[in-house]
Amino acid sequence: MDKKKILIVEDEQKIARFLELELKYEGYDVDIAVNGRDGLEKGKSPDVDLIILDLMLPELSGIEMCRRLRQTSEVPVIMLTAKDDISDKVTGLDIGADDYMTKPFAVEELLARIRVLLKRSRGTEKEDSQSLIIGKLKLHKSNYRVEYDGDNIELTKKEFELLEFMMLNKNIVLSREKILDKVWGYDYFGDTNIIDVYIRYLRSKIDQKYNINLIETVRGVGYIIRE
Numbered sequence: 554m555d556k557k558k559i560l561i562v563e564d565e566q567k568i569a570r571f572l573e574l575e576l577k578y579e580g581y582d583v584d585i586a587v588n589g590r591d592g593l594e595k596g597k598s599p600d601v602d603l604i605i606l607d608l609m610l611p612e613l614s615g616i617e618m619c620r621r622l623r624q625t626s627e628v629p630v631i632m633l634t635a636k637d638d639i640s641d642k643v644t645g646l647d648i649g650a651d652d653y654m655t656k657p658f659a660v661e662e663l664l665a666r667i668r669v670l671l672k673r674s675r676g677t678e679k680e681d682s683q684s685l686i687i688g689k690l691k692l693h694k695s696n697y698r699v700e701y702d703g704d705n706i707e708l709t710k711k712e713f714e715l716l717e718f719m720m721l722n723k724n725i726v727l728s729r730e731k732i733l734d735k736v737w738g739y740d741y742f743g744d745t746n747i748i749d750v751y752i753r754y755l756r757s758k759i760d761q762k763y764n765i766n767l768i769e770t771v772r773g774v775g776y777i778i779r780e
Contacts, residue, residue, distance in 0.1 A: 589613025
């Protein structure tokens with residue numbers, strides 16, 4: 554099996570070196586960039602399987618690098634930051650990051666999240682391009698497009714993934730913990746408020762805009778989309 558290549562974009566030399574040694578010990582090929590511009594150029598390479606991206610970088614911030622990268626690439630991205638603020642988490646996820654870790658972190662947890670994202674990435678490559686349809690709502694998995702009665706709906710990557718998971722599990726009540734596990738790929742250590750935030754985003758863009766009741770709340774349990 555070919556080695557997976559991980560790009561570390563980190564300007565703190567000690568952290569970059571520590572991650573490089575740990576990842577190489579786990580059997581990964583590793584490359585390093587010390588600023589956002591070099592990271593963006595290296596990250597565009599088809600050889601890169603995953604990117605560990607620091608939020609605070611010289612020349613180009615991690616947020617801006619990820620935003621530009623997502624214009625041409627869906628390579629998995631884990632963001633690292635010293636900040637522990639839900640607004641930073643939401644911003645990072647909204648512009649296309651797949652996961653988020655706050656420094657300091659346990660390297661074992663980082664390695665586990667890397668394995669989850671690489672496994673999910675392989676699954677996505679095999680996934681067919683069929684569409685999901687519930688009433689007038691259509692979700693096209695091949696090009697991340699959602700429409701209602703022919704009207705295009707602009708969703709962020711995480712909003713799309715949440716809607717896709719709920720449509721795949723239509724008529725099933727989904728707990729917040731289940732959604733976190735399947736859409737975010739790991740537990741948020743008991744903090745499920747972010748699910749409610751994203752449900753509100755979807756409702757404002759679909760339910761309220763088109764005057765429908767697509768996403769229902771099951772009090773004390775979670776959410777459901779009924780056909």
